[in-house]
Amino acid sequence: MKYCFGVDIGGTTVKMGLFTTVGELIHKWEIKTRTENGGEAILPDISRAIFDKMKERGLEREDIVGVGVGIPAPVNAEGIVKNTANLGWGYKEVVKELSELLGGMKVAAGNDANVAALGEMWLGAGHGEKNMIMVTLGTGVGGGVIVDGKILIGANGAGGEIGHICVNYNEEDCCGCGNKGCLEQYASATGIARLARIRLKKNDDLTVLREHKFINAKVVFDAVKENDKVAIEVAEEFGRYLGHALANLAVVADPSVIVIGGGVSKAGEVLIPFVEKPFHEKAFFANQETRFVLATLENDAGICGAAKLII
Amino acid sequence: MKYCFGVDIGGTTVKMGLFTTVGELIHKWEIKTRTENGGEAILPDISRAIFDKMKERGLEREDIVGVGVGIPAPVNAEGIVKNTANLGWGYKEVVKELSELLGGMKVAAGNDANVAALGEMWLGAGHGEKNMIMVTLGTGVGGGVIVDGKILIGANGAGGEIGHICVNYNEEDCCGCGNKGCLEQYASATGIARLARIRLKKNDDLTVLREHKFINAKVVFDAVKENDKVAIEVAEEFGRYLGHALANLAVVADPSVIVIGGGVSKAGEVLIPFVEKPFHEKAFFANQETRFVLATLENDAGICGAAKLII
Numbered sequence: 001m002k003y004c005f006g007v008d009i010g011g012t013t014v015k016m017g018l019f020t021t022v023g024e025l026i027h028k029w030e031i032k033t034r035t036e037n038g039g040e041a042i043l044p045d046i047s048r049a050i051f052d053k054m055k056e057r058g059l060e061r062e063d064i065v066g067v068g069v070g071i072p073a074p075v076n077a078e079g080i081v082k083n084t085a086n087l088g089w090g091y092k093e094v095v096k097e098l099s100e101l102l103g104g105m106k107v108a109a110g111n112d113a114n115v116a117a118l119g120e121m122w123l124g125a126g127h128g129e130k131n132m133i134m135v136t137l138g139t140g141v142g143g144g145v146i147v148d149g150k151i152l153i154g155a156n157g158a159g160g161e162i163g164h165i166c167v168n169y170n171e172e173d174c175c176g177c178g179n180k181g182c183l184e185q186y187a188s189a190t191g192i193a194r195l196a197r198i199r200l201k202k203n204d205d206l207t208v209l210r211e212h213k214f215i216n217a218k219v220v221f222d223a224v225k226e227n228d229k230v231a232i233e234v235a236e237e238f239g240r241y242l243g244h245a246l247a248n249l250a251v252v253a254d255p256s257v258i259v260i261g262g263g264v265s266k267a268g269e270v271l272i273p274f275v276e277k278p279f280h281e282k283a284f285f286a287n288q289e290t291r292f293v294l295a296t297l298e299n300d301a302g303i304c305g306a307a308k309l310i311i
Numbered sequence: 312m313k314y315c316f317g318v319d320i321g322g323t324t325v326k327m328g329l330f331t332t333v334g335e336l337i338h339k340w341e342i343k344t345r346t347e348n349g350g351e352a353i354l355p356d357i358s359r360a361i362f363d364k365m366k367e368r369g370l371e372r373e374d375i376v377g378v379g380v381g382i383p384a385p386v387n388a389e390g391i392v393k394n395t396a397n398l399g400w401g402y403k404e405v406v407k408e409l410s411e412l413l414g415g416m417k418v419a420a421g422n423d424a425n426v427a428a429l430g431e432m433w434l435g436a437g438h439g440e441k442n443m444i445m446v447t448l449g450t451g452v453g454g455g456v457i458v459d460g461k462i463l464i465g466a467n468g469a470g471g472e473i474g475h476i477c478v479n480y481n482e483e484d485c486c487g488c489g490n491k492g493c494l495e496q497y498a499s500a501t502g503i504a505r506l507a508r509i510r511l512k513k514n515d516d517l518t519v520l521r522e523h524k525f526i527n528a529k530v531v532f533d534a535v536k537e538n539d540k541v542a543i544e545v546a547e548e549f550g551r552y553l554g555h556a557l558a559n560l561a562v563v564a565d566p567s568v569i570v571i572g573g574g575v576s577k578a579g580e581v582l583i584p585f586v587e588k589p590f591h592e593k594a595f596f597a598n599q600e601t602r603f604v605l606a607t608l609e610n611d612a613g614i615c616g617a618a619k620l621i622i
Contacts, residue, residue, distance in 0.1 A: 074597060077459065131466040145563060147463050147470075148388065154458075154565020155442040158597035165559045166593055177595060244477065251472045252456060252560060254465020282477055284488060286385060286469035 003059060004310055005050055005067040006119075008112060008302030009033060009042065011086035016049060017303035018057070021065055021311050023123050027053070028303060039088030047101035066106030068309030069094060070115035070302045074157035079109040081157075108309040112302055114151045114160050116261070117144025119305030124297040125259045133246065133255045134295065135162050137217075137264035140176070141184040141191070145253050152253075162249065163188070167241045186241040189217040189264050196220050196234045205230060221267035239274030246275070247282040250290055261295025269294065314370060315621055316361055316378040317430075319423060319613030320344060320353065322397035327360060328614035329368070332376055332622055334434050338364070339614060350399030358412035377417030379620030380405060381426035381613045385468035390420040392468075419620040423613055425462045425471050427572070428455025430616030435608040436570045444557065444566045445606065446473050448528075448575035451487070452495040452502070456564050463564075473560065474499070478552045497552040500575050503528040507545045516541060532578035550585030557586070558593040561601055572606030580605065 001020055008015040010033060017028040031049050034041040050067060054060075071094060073084040079095025099107040110118070117126075117134035126132040130149040136142040141163030145152040152159040163184035164177050171181035185191050196215045200207070207230035208223045209215055223231030246258055258279075265271060276292045283290065297304055312331055319326040321344060328339040342360050345352040361378060365371075382405060384395040390406025410418040421429070428437075428445035437443040441460040447453040452474030456463040463470040474495035475488050482492035496502050507526045511518070518541035519534045520526055534542030557569055569590075576582060587603045594601065608615055 129466075131464075147458055147465075148461070150459075152458050152463075152564065155440075155567035156565055156597050156600075158595070159458075159563065159565040161562045161565075161595055161597065164562045164595045166555065169555070179593065179595070244480070248476045248559065249563060251475045252470065252564070253463065254467055254470040254472075256466035282490065284469070284472055284475045284490070286467050286472065289467075 001063075002065050003063050004065045004307050005053075006303035006305070006307030007046055007067060008070045008115070008306055009046075009087065010072065010112075011035065014042070014046060014049075015299065015303050016046070016053075017300070017307060018053060019304075019307040025123075025300065025304065027057075028300070029053075033087070035086065035088040037088070038090070039084070042087060042089075043094070043098050043101055047098060050102065061103070061105070064105060066108065066310035067098065067102060068115070068306035069098065069107065069109040070112040070306045071109055072112045075109050075111050075153075076157035077153050079107070106310055110151055110153070110306070110309055111144075111157060111160070113142035114144035114153070115305035115309065116301035117146055117160070117259070117305065118151055118308050119297055119301035119303070120259050120261065120295050121146050121149070122308040123304045124301060125293045125295050126257050129257050131253070131255045132257050132259060133162075133249060133253055134259040134261060135187075135242070135246065136262035136295075137187055137189065137260065138262035139189055141188045142262070145249075145255075147253065162245070165245050165249070167245050183241060183245050187238055187245075192217040192220055192234065192238050192264065195237050196231075199230060199234050199237075207231060217264045218267070221270060224267075225270055235274045240278045243275045243278030244282050247279050247284070247287070250279075250287040251284040254287060255290055257291045257293060259293055259295050261301065265294050312374075313376050314374050315376045315618050316364075317614035317616070317618030318357055318378060319381045319426070319617055320357075320398065321383060321423075322346065325353070325357060325360075326610065326614050327357070327364075328611070328618060329364060330615075330618040336434075336611065336615065338368075339611070340364075344398070346397065346399040348399070349401070350395070353398060353400075354405070354409050354412055358409060361413065372414070372416075375416060377419065377621035378409065378413060379426070379617035380409065380418065380420040381423040381617045382420055383423045386420050386422050386464075387468035388464050390418070417621055421462055421464070421617070421620055422455075422468060422471075424453035425455035425464070426616035426620065427612035428457055428471070428570070428616065429462055429619050430608055430612035430614070431570050431572065431606050432457050432460070433619040434615045435612060436604045436606050437568050440568045442564070442566045443568050443570060444473070444560060444564055445570040445572060446498075446553070446557065447573035447606075448498055448500065448571065449573035450500055452499045453573070456560075456566075458564065473556070476556050476560070478556050494552060494556050498549055498556075500528040500573075503531055503545065503549050503575065506548050507531050507542075510541060510545050510548075518542060528575045529578070532581060535578075536581055546585045551589045554586045554589030555593050558590050558595070558598070561590075561598040562595040565598060566601055568602045568604060570604055570606050572612065576605050
């Protein structure tokens with residue numbers, strides 16, 4: 001039996017997993033992400049954790065196929081990062097450095113959202129598929145496009161930035177990226193809350209949403225489940241932006257399946273028709289068979305996809 | 312020296328090219344596309360033409376690496392076509408059938424627009440790049456997305472259908488595909504002529520466009536070169552639709568270069584700024600370095616990309 005490690009670097013913790021090369025998650029654990037001093041300890045900490053785990057499990061160097069890493073930043077095809085928002089790293093040759101720390105072990109790296117998509121393809125909701133789009137609806141909107149079983153990395157390692165597709169050329173509020181009208185402004189958790197607040201100001205019709213001091217995506221979809229008319233309107237607006245954006249993406253990427261993940265997807269199956277209906281209304285005829293499913297791996301998607309990077 | 316053939320099947324003629332595997336086009340010629348009787352003669356005609364050319368050039372079976380084919384229809388990763396609009400074929404296992412006709416020679420097949428994009432990457436405007444978008448502005452708008460040096464084929468062989476990205480949700484006229492607001496309705500040769508006709512009806516201000524009984528894309532861009540105000544407005548509208556669509560595509564495909572080809576691109580360099588400016592206004596910060604260039608291979612893009620399919 002051969003093994004590999006999947007590593008998902010976040011701003012607070014590094015998630016780690018030991019896998020068999022046939023896709024069994026044997027063991028998972030976390031270490032702290034030490035971002036001080038330009039994040040200089042992050043890779044040495046990971047390498048130490050891997051050696052410790054190998055010792056603990058009685059694994060030899062020749063049992064390990066390699067180590068895959070997901071990073072919260074664009075990562076190019078050579079495993080190089082140019083900058084990170086929350087790890088302290090500037091330019092860093094991640095694959096080269098970590099491989100050296102691991103005594104020449106094979107290392108691969110990718111963007112964390114892209115890697116999570118690969119994880120869902122390998123062991124999650126996209127299992128058995130080779131052409132897939134994953135959209136992650138969290139604080140922001142992230143995603144990954146899988147083409148013929150591989151991550152669409154792009155020239156700058158910035159492939160699959162679905163959240164910054166412009167879906168409204170008349171928007172006046174700014175997105176975090178500096179542009180206006182990005183999908184993220186309507187389909188993220190914060191975007192849905194924003195749509196709800198705007199809707200509540202429009203008139204004073206009755207809705208359970210007004211009973212909440214703080215409106216978030218969960219409040220909106222809980223109200224949808226109670227058949228609240230205003231909440232349904234908000235969900236329809238969210239779904240129209242997301243469904244139309246995915247239809248435009250599908251005409252180019254031609255996926256067999258679209259996986260919806262992230263915190264917002266915890267609303268469950270109730271979410272799907274709001275996205276699927278406008279998708280089918282606008283999708284190209286060749287993409288009408290595309291299926292919508294919810295992500296299944298939750299927080300393990302990152303370590304799973306990272307492990308798959310090197311298999 | 313090893314050789315290969317690139318074959319570009321069109322509705323009227325089949326273009327054929329003999330290449331060295333290092334990318335030299337040795338010889339090109341055409342045969343008629345015989346579409347009668349369900350197009351049953353097309354593949355046998357191609358196979359005969361290849362054997363004849365090998366004999367003529369004194370090439371042996373072991374000198375030939377294989378034959379690549381571009382087809383005007385979606386072609387899946389297994390080289391299977393489900394239907395064609397103008398070849399007479401229904402379901403056809405093109406790769407398997409042609410390989411059998413060629414005595415087991417290696418055959419690969421792809422969609423013609425995608426294959427043309429691959430050709431421009433190999434020997435044309437995208438030479439040296441591995442992540443590229445090509446958009447072909449002809450009677451319709453076609454295209455191809457190259458990811459890490461390979462065609463984005465997709466689950467149904469319908470990847471890269473750039474012309475059917477929806478760019479105007481308020482459009483009332485129908486696209487040929489049945490949807491409304493497709494890029495093709497604004498950025499194809501016919502789309503540009505349509506924009507011009509709509510603009511001319513708006514008011515009766517002076518423009519050289521009124522001197523033409525029949526307005527086409529060439530007339531519009533010729534007038535742009537003469538600094539005609541109304542023609543410039545039409546070109547700006549065309550460029551805004553195309554530039555914004557390409558910005559939305561770039562945020563996902565992250566190309567280093569965007570190649571503009573097809574009949575409309577014969578307008579020349581004058582075209583580029585009309586597309587580039589709105590692209591940069593809306594592009595994600597990671598895609599601001601993307602370059603715009605005109606295609607260089609013209610009608611040879613198809614045979615070049617077809618040959619590259621098997622190398």
